[in-house]
Amino acid sequence: MKVFRAACSLCLGLLTMLGAAHAQTLQRVDVGGGKLSPPVAQGDYLYVGTGATVSVWNMADPTEPVFAGRTSATPTSGPISALAIVGGYLYAGWSAPDGTGGITLYSLADPAHPVGAGEFDDWVVADYKGPIGLAVSGNYLYIGDSQNGVFAVDASDPLVPVVVGTVGDVYEFDAMAAFGNQLLTTGNSLIGGRVVNVLDISAPAMPLVAGQAVLDGGSVLRAALTDGYAIGVGNDLLVYDVHDPANIAQVFSAPIDQATGAIRIGNTLYLVGDSGIQVWDFTTPASTTLLRTVAMPTFAPDQTAATPFGPIVLTHTDRAVLLDIADPHQPTLAAQFTLPIGVSAHAGAIGADYAVIAEEGYGLAVADATTLAPVGRYDADLPADLAARDVEDISVDAGRAYLATWGYGVLIADLTDPLHPVELGRFEFPFASAIEAHGNRVYVASTTNGGIFEVLDVSNPASPQLLGSLTTSKTYDLTVRGNYAYLVDGADFADGGLRVVDVSNPAAPVVAGQEGSCPYANGIDVSADGNTAYIACASDAEFANALQIVDTTDKAHPVLLGSVALPGTEGLPDYNNPHSVVVVGNIAYVGNEYGLDEVDVSNRAAPVQTFRHPTGYFVSKVERAADGRIFAFAQAAGVFVFAPLASDSIFANGFE
Template structure:
């Protein structure tokens, strides 16, 4: 049993560097990230988003009130599952580096869960992968995708102990206890979905009694209910689980695509892009469609029965609560926003607002200081996450410019941040990096070979391409004056830094290159354009590094200094990937596989590594707000916000 260190332990504190005491960034807030299955306790709803727990007061289910998030004491990796054990909340988390465990929260004050402990010694293994939780009374079932099933005695919630286990089971995307039967489901190693039935009549000796395989070509997810497992996707497949030793498929029915399901007795709700499909489930061997009810349920991530009603959590930051007074005619009882975003790829700022490029729909608008959601812009694009994948964002002159990977450039008016309005769009598939300056927008692509384009947006309703240039794979770009600085990968040509003269927008031309980093992922440039910083995934010596380049002579970039980023002890000391970089006040902030690194670059010929802030997931993008805060975007683990010590903006979390 291990207990957490003081709140904020993920942020490294003070460092002694070359005899000088250097103070590192302080973590200010964390929010957003991948969604866990929700749970409820004492009139509150809890959802894991990234590494934090979010709570809503559901005293009036028609008007949920956001109570806050546990940003001051996060889990060490994205939370996959939750379970309530008495007046405690268990959160199973795992990180890409192979660590994982259960963070235990006290619910003594249900509005403010407080971290009370950490449990990770349920198995002796180099790799932990907690994915699923199910609890009945003080017995907790923990599904670890690396090591199997573990049964915990949680009579003392702060000191659980293993009382049973079963190896050979690795599918734990969903878990449910129904009497003496535990059902689990997940993806198999060879594709498709597996449903496992486990006899837990003796919890200290769980026995796998049988399993069933669901067609991976038609099933996207398995949902577990009492007596039946439901495969949903392009078909509805019903498996009878009453006899755990003889799981039997009893029906297979084509449906409008659904990725979620909620069963209420003889009524079944299938949840997908078309809304709520209401099915009569009185005869599981022959379910029948009753009607489809329009609901804002595009891209459902989690569906659940709660004490407040059926709940749908979507990849588009929406929580949708259904009213079921008439089960066969569900209504929209409440709709509320998941703060910051389920999958934020990048951010931009003005003096009063933060703007987030949201993977699933478009633009999220938040208050700059508190990050409370204010508004959103849903792009009118096909009902496909790939078509709506917002890779980057730039804000300039009261407009937001989004790089939508599946479409191109989208332009939104920010005059009313609560309701941004689309002004125009420009088709450019695979757009991945964007920056706007006045009437010029600079945008580039990565997939299938790079293209760099210069657009005239003087009339935002009809953007015009002025010029373009073939690159290799442009992952990031920065514009200073008449020059664009591109960070390129080498899969379709020369990788590294390209310096492009854009003074003649109709004919952008490469005037200088540095190819010392074949896989350049991120770039930042000093305001005068004379110093360029490259986040290098792999240089010519296969090192993951920050490279500092003298670009005062744009035609002859010269390497000033380089620093390899540390890996992760004990097994990944030589592995890391630098993804993004922002430089301010003599510090470079480099997003990488394991977090956010701070590097002293006051002497560019001899950069000095100072600190790492662990995030539990790769930092793909780093941005600096006008007030000096540093934002690290990890997508799955959420958005991490840091402040330079002494700056005056602080936010409230649970702890």
């Protein structure tokens, strides 16, 4: 058990294995958004794991939820998968792609503002940990570790948890709950199929496996655990009686409109899917009966739960939907509120007053530039399919937002009234992945099934026109300086690396020059004069990951000046895939597998990695704000915001 000091490793960052001495130039000032955990509640407060933070809502009036804040001062070291409340403490189970995992403890002395109180990570000695399930029974906490099994923990003193029992052959913890003398877990088995495990916790310090069942049917996507019954949902509804764990029996099966969530409250079962809420009479589980389907804004539900405030649905489109079940068979909408920053924010443009964020599931979110509180959104009219709605990139220019939407193409939104963005037009261009706008020109590129680079005329945004196009390979990123577009590609369908494209004649863009020492390039930034390119290289000619610096003064003959490999982890010292880069003065900020790295590029022939800001998940995109902050989009871990240190002079004159 570790107690938080004045600063934690995630707060200070890591000096690299190179041992280079260099003061960091950024400090973390905020974290938020990211993957959702199942919610928990205590008193008037609702707690949700959002990436590496816990977000809190005051639910004293369930019809008017009030966002109370997030634990950005003490984030976890990886995305949160599970929460549990023990006494006056909130336990947040997290794990990261590098195999690390732990449980961060937060004091709820002030329930609106959880405060970091410690870290519990020694329940097992193992190279890999995956605490993705937590459940509480009395003073006992049960940890579902997907790498190591079930651990029973005596949490009589929540700050001094003690492991008292283990079960080593259960590894499925997508959901986990305790009911009386039973601990139920469920998840996908390594050998296939969705498994329900029943553990006997009548002796709470000595859990024992009492039974197991594989849910029948090939269309079960998730399982909900309730007292006495496990409920599988997907394209079918399956009900399993687990009262006798040695003889788990399927008692009901029926095809349904697809549902990916289930909430049981008493004798009513609510199935949650894109079509809304299916209400089932569960009085006799073996004869479960569909009563009605109620339309609700529940497209793409990520988490569902029964709470003291009513059934709640948290969606991939950043919506929280709370149901009023005064009449259990006639649920109505009690409240709808927004999950700040975004469940899956891919990129952003941050101005003086507003941040405009590309969201995976629906379009764009508009947030206050300082607090990141949501103030507006644009829901694109796209098919009810997350792949078709995946917004990959965003560019904001002259009061418009241009979105690269993988499943469709280019969407254009008017930001004249940023609180109420509206669509101006669209252009079909499947698999769009990178976009940049300048005046009446939009430059967009794709990746899937071979890359294409296109130049659009958007002088009439209601009817964008294709001016010219160019076949590439697999373009992951681009930027434009003057009459040249700089593209970085993967070598899947043609040459990878850097392409310098002359766009002076937009009807006929042509490759002016190439530099191919990085066959698989992910991200690029280019100096204002267009003469230096900084490339986030996933795999160079030597199969190394590196930040490359290329002299592009002679557009026909770009020349590699220097590169530096970004260090990995202790277990994988040579692996660290750079994804994105932004350069300010003599510092390059590189988003990579483990966080945001600072690289000194004052000597372009010999750049030096100097500092790492860990994020607990890979940083796919780095953006710079008008006021000097750096935004690192860390996918499931959320968005990390960094500000220049007060003493750092490189920001004095703004960005290049």
